Amino acid sequence: MNLELALRMTEAAVKQAYREGATISVAVVDEGGNLVSFQRMEGAAISGPVLAPGKAYTAVALRLATSELAGLAVPGGELAGLPGGRYVCLGGGVPLWSGDGARERVVGGVGVSGGTIDQDVACAEAAESVWHTR
Template identity: 60%
Template sequence: MSTDPITLTTALRVCEAAVAEAESAGALVSVAVVDAGGHLVAFMRMDGAEIAGPVLAPDKAYTAVANRIATHELAEQAAPGGPLFGLHAHASGRFVIFGGGVPFRLGDRVAGAVGVSGGTVAEDVACASAGERAWRQAAGPG
């Protein structure tokens, strides 16, 4: 797998894959791709998508990178009584602890992430997973 930083071309492919998944599900979403430092590389918002998406999608991607875990998995740990309860109150409120953020893994390293917001939690997770698959395909062997 390549160790190159996430390029704009690859990030746009990730966004396109997530949007295609949303279209097939009948959802309207926003999609953000961030690099290993949590910096925004690409963003797309479907016509008619919710107004919160431009904030939530990048923050879901940031959360997935910063915590090295998909946000739907993080939600279980951050639930009341969980080992990370209260996590959502940190990072100036930027950590999003519900589904839609998926990290891009290179072995034990996280190279970036995709965040999706606008559908149901299950739709956001499916769209983010489609984006992650597109990243993996674009990254190729390295």
């Protein structure tokens, strides 16, 4: 993950947010969950600077889209008792994969917050598409 690519990814998420009618914050992190790029649209919710990087970090740490976590983190679920803090179990975070087959690994993540869950997911997927076409 480099800064140029991360900036293109955040821009793609913001463009999708305009199409969705949402105001968002978007974060891109590297494979260690470290912030590489962040943008907050004017008027976006004050929670975005915490939730967007949290969703990106969670996607990297758990190697799952955060939209998949809600059902897993409920009592009796596979991830029941997942600690709070940096883990955010709301849709809008996606891991970024590199390689193929047995050598595939997570090399970063995208997190979006500020719209509805569906809007956040759509914006994160727009950023992810930049990763796939790099």
